[in-house]
Each structure stands twice: as structure tokens, then as C-alpha cells.
Amino acid sequence: MTTATERHSPPEVDVAGAARTRHPLRWVASIILLVLAAQLVNLLITNPNFKWDVVARYFNAQVIGAGIITTLYLTVIAMAVGVVLGVIVAMGRLSQNPIARIVSGLYVWFFRGTPVLVQLVLWYNLSALMPQISFGIPFGPEFLTADTNKLITPLLAAILGLGLNEAAYMAEIIRGGLMSVDPGQTEAASALGMSRGRTFRRIILPQAMRFIVPPTGSQVISMLKATSLVSVIALADLLYTVQAIYNRTFQTIPLLIVACVWYLVITSILYVGQSFIERHYARGATRNAPQSFWSFLLFRRRQSAPAPTREETPS
Amino acid sequence: MSTPMVHARAVRKSFGHLEVLKGIDLTVERGEVVVILGPSGSGKSTFLRCVNHLETIDGGAIHVDGELIGFRAHGGRVHHLGDRDITRQRREIGMVFQQFNLFPHFTVVQNIMEAPVGVRRESRAQARTRALALLERVGLADKTNSYPRQLSGGQQQRVAIARALAMQPKLMLFDEPTSALDPELVGEVLATMKGLATDGLTMIVVTHEVGFAREVADRVVFMDGGVIVEAGPPAEVLDNPQNPRTRAFLSKVL
Ligand SMILES: Nc1ncnc2c1ncn2[C@@H]1O[C@H](COP(=O)(O)OP(=O)(O)O)[C@@H](O)[C@H]1O
Numbered sequence: 238m239t240t241a242t243e244r245h246s247p248p249e250v251d252v253a254g255a256a257r258t259r260h261p262l263r264w265v266a267s268i269i270l271l272v273l274a275a276q277l278v279n280l281l282i283t284n285p286n287f288k289w290d291v292v293a294r295y296f297n298a299q300v301i302g303a304g305i306i307t308t309l310y311l312t313v314i315a316m317a318v319g320v321v322l323g324v325i326v327a328m329g330r331l332s333q334n335p336i337a338r339i340v341s342g343l344y345v346w347f348f349r350g351t352p353v354l355v356q357l358v359l360w361y362n363l364s365a366l367m368p369q370i371s372f373g374i375p376f377g378p379e380f381l382t383a384d385t386n387k388l389i390t391p392l393l394a395a396i397l398g399l400g401l402n403e404a405a406y407m408a409e410i411i412r413g414g415l416m417s418v419d420p421g422q423t424e425a426a427s428a429l430g431m432s433r434g435r436t437f438r439r440i441i442l443p444q445a446m447r448f449i450v451p452p453t454g455s456q457v458i459s460m461l462k463a464t465s466l467v468s469v470i471a472l473a474d475l476l477y478t479v480q481a482i483y484n485r486t487f488q489t490i491p492l493l494i495v496a497c498v499w500y501l502v503i504t505s506i507l508y509v510g511q512s513f514i515e516r517h518y519a520r521g522a523t524r525n526a527p528q529s530f531w532s533f534l535l536f537r538r539r540q541s542a543p544a545p546t547r548e549e550t551p552s
Numbered sequence: 553m554s555t556p557m558v559h560a561r562a563v564r565k566s567f568g569h570l571e572v573l574k575g576i577d578l579t580v581e582r583g584e585v586v587v588i589l590g591p592s593g594s595g596k597s598t599f600l601r602c603v604n605h606l607e608t609i610d611g612g613a614i615h616v617d618g619e620l621i622g623f624r625a626h627g628g629r630v631h632h633l634g635d636r637d638i639t640r641q642r643r644e645i646g647m648v649f650q651q652f653n654l655f656p657h658f659t660v661v662q663n664i665m666e667a668p669v670g671v672r673r674e675s676r677a678q679a680r681t682r683a684l685a686l687l688e689r690v691g692l693a694d695k696t697n698s699y700p701r702q703l704s705g706g707q708q709q710r711v712a713i714a715r716a717l718a719m720q721p722k723l724m725l726f727d728e729p730t731s732a733l734d735p736e737l738v739g740e741v742l743a744t745m746k747g748l749a750t751d752g753l754t755m756i757v758v759t760h761e762v763g764f765a766r767e768v769a770d771r772v773v774f775m776d777g778g779v780i781v782e783a784g785p786p787a788e789v790l791d792n793p794q795n796p797r798t799r800a801f802l803s804k805v806l
């Protein structure tokens with residue numbers, strides 16, 4: 238006879254030695270992907286139309302280098318214009334002043350609502366709209382008058398076109414970041430007697446950066462590629478340079494590959510830089526230790542690290 | 553007689569059409585601990601926030617240590633103070649919030665040092681020494697370099713108290729400091745506050761902890777519907793309330 242407790246106690250088990258679950262579908266998917274990848278590599282190597290020798294010849298060419306520098310230069314300047322103006326527009330959107338809110342709202346509406354290619358061409362052809370540009374007192378005397386065609390060079394048109402467009406996107410990103418910070422943070426800072434400026438710099442902005450940096454990283458990469466649009470206004474960036482070459486030599490595919498590989502190299506470097514900045518602004522964001530840099534880079538899934546020891550204090 | 557620490561007279565405050573404070577008169581002497589009780593929505597938080605000018609009052613006047621808060625009376629006319637003067641006034645008044653509101657991107661010691669270094673221009677070394685002493689005082693010397701999110705609620709609130717104390721305020725305002733805490737963590741925060749009261753700090757505490765009011769308060773104020781309904785020593789207000797609204801409230805929280 239067994240007692241009641243024995244009858245109900247489950248059999249002796251220890252899960253420590255449990256066998257791993259099998260995932261046959263994962264294996265099938267992996268094999269399919271590997272076969273497809275092998276085919277792609279095979280195509281890249283065996284198809285003579287890629288003309289890898291041409292790619293190699295132009296990859297380090299000096300003209301290409303000059304094009305890359307123009308592309309990078311444009312990316313940096315247009316992005317800088319976008320960020321600085323974006324901060325101003327974002328502050329306008331969050332301002333107490335209704336006129337500032339309306340004007341900045343209209344700015345975002347217009348520049349996000351029209352294609353950047355159109356904006357570029359418009360700036361480039363500004364002289365058709367206003368043959369002369371003058372500086373002076375509004376509706377009053379003018380001090381300085383310039384010929385629009387001389388003032389708006391292709392480079393300036395590109396910076397204005399890309400930068401003003403970017404500002405609209407950055408303004409929305411920055412506004413979203415600022416709004417995602419708990420209003421209690423501003424109150425706590427005010428209660429400590431911190432000024433508005435200091436509260437913004439030391440308390441609000443660093444916390445907003447966690448929400449601002451990732452989309453800004455995407456914006457930089459988009460900007461890098463968007464600079465290729467300036468080839469339509471005859472500015473010799475990376476794409477324009479390779480186009481100029483293949484228009485002469487008809488080696489279209491190999492030269493486009495040269496451009497693509499360079500774009501990939503630069504975006505890869507940007508990606509690494511972004512991950513560093515993101516980790517900096519993740520301080521204190523979670524209980525867990527931040528993900529290590531290499532596991533981030535290797536696309537490892539975030540694993541929960543053990544939280545720092547926290548012994549309970551007696552009350 | 554010296555000037556009282558807080559002198560609020562006929563304080564009125566509305567949000568749009570909703571009149572939240574309908575003429576509050578309250579005097580808090582130096583070293584006194586006043587506990588404000590009252591149902592939710594009665595205007596307790598609003599009153600505290602008026603004292604350090606997080607809200608601008610619509611009528612009446614609040615003086616802290618003899619200085620008119622948020623305004624300047626000059627030749628029979630009253631003007632709003634500029635941002636500079638308002639921040640200067642707030643430095644002297646500490647505030648502890650229900651939700652702690654620690655700065656999550658700073659470590660514990662950075663949270664405490666931020667205002668002394670950035671606002672009062674103390675040297676980092678001096679601010680750090682005092683921050684560590686304050687952490688010792690609130691029993692968190694071992695959490696100096698933790699981030700707020702790595703602490704329990706009770707620990708976070710004690711850091712928030714240390715952060716406010718680092719500005720050496722002459723008055724401390726507590727807005728339901730234990731209401732966001734798990735019950736077993738309430739005691740550690742109340743014990744810290746009791747220590748401050750014993751040290752002679754002037755405090756206004758909004759709380760539902762009647763036990764704390766009974767033990768620590770010099771005076772209990774009961775607010776309802778934007779007015780002070782009843783005020784007096786804890787023994788009178790808590791054990792022998794005269795007003796039916798006070799009685800009804802106490803029967804619910806006790
Ligand atoms: N910023 C605000 N805007 C509009 N109404 C508010 C605001 N702050 C508080 N109130 C209202 O004022 C009343 C009193 O609020 P509060 O002072 O927080 O009460 P208590 O702290 O006693 O619970 C509530 O009805 C609340 O909804």
C-alpha cells in the first residue's frame with residue numbers, strides 16, 4: 238500500500254541532461270540558402286560580362302578617388318546643414334510660439350512632400366525664377382546684389398537641395414527623440430534650479446540621443462546614396478565619374494560595380510561608427526550590461542547579461 | 553519672532569476653467585514638518601508645485617524664507633520674475649517626486665553631483681565628497697556607481713532624496729514619495745525622511761502614510777476640493793477629526 242503523498246508525487250526526473258530539440262526545417266532552409274549562395278558566387282566568378290579585370294583596373298583609379306571625395310564631402314556638408322537646421326526646425330515645432338510652430342510645420346510639409354530630385358533641379362535653375370539675388374532690409378534698400386547664375390554653383394545647389402531636404406527629416410527625428418524623454422526629467426532638473434539651457438544640454442538631449450542616433454545613422458547612409466542624384470546637375474561625384482567613364486568606354490557593368498563596391502565600403506565604415514555612438518548613448522538605458530561591440534557587429538542576438546549584483550538593503 | 557519658512561496666503565490656481573486651489577493659507581515654521589493629507593485630486597501636488605514655482609499661481613502670494621516666490625513686488629506693482637531669478641529661488645527648495653525622476657543616463661553619484669557642480673559651481677572634488685557622505689546618510693554607499701535602473705524603487709527614492717539634499721535646501725517638498733513603491737520598500741524611505749526631520753530640516757510632505765504623519769509631523773493639514781479643511785497637531789486631526797470630510801477620508805486610509 239502506498240500513502241497518499243507517495244501516490245501523488247511525480248516520478249523522479251532531472252532536466253539537466255535533456256536532449257536538444259531538433260529543428261529539421263532549419264536544416265532544410267539552411268541548405269537551400271547555401272545552394273543559392275553558391276550559385277550566386279558561381280555566377281559572379283564565371284560570367285565574363287562582369288569583367289573583373291576592368292573592375293580591378295578602375296577600382297583605385299585617381300578619377301574615382303576624386304569622385305569619392307566629392308561624394309563624401311557632399312554627404313558631410315549636406316548632413317551638417319540638415320542636422321543644424323533640423324535642430325532649429327524641431328525647436329520651432331516644439332515652441333510655445335504659434336507662428337514658429339506653423340512656419341516649421343510648413344517647412345517640414347513642403348520639403349518632405351516633394352521629391353529631392355525636383356528640389357535639386359529647382360535650386361540649380363533658381364536663376365530662371367530669380368535672375369538676381371539681393372541682400373538688404375526687407376522691402377527696403379538693398380546692399381548687395383548678385384547674379385543668381387554665378388552665386389548658385391552646382392555645388393551650392395547640391396548642398397542646398399540635399400541639406401534643406403534633409404533638415405525636414407532630421408527635424409522630425411529630433412522632435413520625436415525630444416518628445417520621448419519623460420517630462421518628469423525636466424521637472425526634476427527645474428526643481429534642482431537648473432536653467433533651461435543646461436537642462437536641455439545635460440538632461441534632455443543625451444536621453445533623446447538614444448532615439449535620435451539610430452534613425453540618423455540611416456539618414457547618413459541614405460544621404461550618401463542620395464548624393465548620387467547630383468550627377469543630374471553635372472557635379473562630379475562618384476556616380477557621375479563612373480558614368481563619364483563608361484559613356485566613353487561602354488564598360489557599363491564593371492564601372493557600376495566599382496561604384497557599388499565603394500558605396501558598400503563607405504556604408505560599412507559608417508555602420509561601425511554608428512554602433513560605437515549608439516553604445517555610448519545606451520548608458521543606463523537597461524538593467525543589463527550593454528551588448529559587446531563585436532557581438533553587435535556580428536549580428537548576434539542580444540542576450541540578457543546577468544544584472545549587476547543587487548543585495549537588498551534591510552528596511 | 554523670526555520669519556516663517558513658508559508663508560502662503562490666499563493661494564489660488566486654476567487649470568483652464570478648473571479651479572484647483574481656492575485660497576490656501578498655510579504657514580510653516582523653521583524646522584517644522586507639515587504633512588498634507590487629502591483625497592486624490594484635492595490639489596496637494598499642485599500646491600507643492602506652486603511653492604517652488606513649477607506652477608505659477610493665479611492669486612495670493614507664497615513667501616519662502618521671507619522672499620516672494622515667482623514674482624517681484626516693486627512700488628505697489630507686481631511683476632513676474634525672469635528665468636534666472638526663478639532658478640535661483642528653486643535652488644533653495646528641494647523636491648522629491650512620486651516617480652523619483654532620477655537621471656537614468658547618470659550614475660548614482662553623478663545624479664547627486666550634477667546640480668552642485670553645474671548650478672552652484674562647486675568643485676567636482678568637493679561635490680563628490682559631499683555626494684558620498686549623503687549616500688552614506690541614506691544608506692547607499694555601496695551603490696555609488698550604479699545606474700538608477702539597476703536599483704530597487706526604494707533605493708532610487710533614497711538617491712533622489714540625497715540628490716535634493718546636495719543643494720543644501722532650506723526647505724524640502726515631498727510629493728507622495730512612497731506611493732510608487734512596493735509595500736516592503738516603503739519603510740526604508742520613511743526612515744530616511746524621519747532622519748531628516750530629526751536633524752531639523754523644514755519639510756512639507758504629501759503622503760497617505762498616516763503612521764508617518766502621526767510619528768513625525770508637527771502638524772497635519774487636511775485638504776479637500778482645493779481648500780484646507782482642517783489643520784492641527786497629528787493627535788487632534790488624526791485621532792479626533794472635527795470635519796466630517798476628514799473623518800470620511802481617515803476611515804478609508806486607516
Ligand atoms: N497641468 C494640469 N492641467 C490640467 N489639470 C491639472 C493639471 N495638474 C493637475 N490638474 C488637475 O488638478 C486637480 C488637482 O490635481 P493634484 O494637485 O495633482 O491633486 P492631488 O495631488 O491632491 O491628487 C486634478 O483634478 C487634476 O486633474
Ligand SMILES: [Mg+2]
Nearest residue numbers: 596597598728
Ligand atoms: Mg498628487
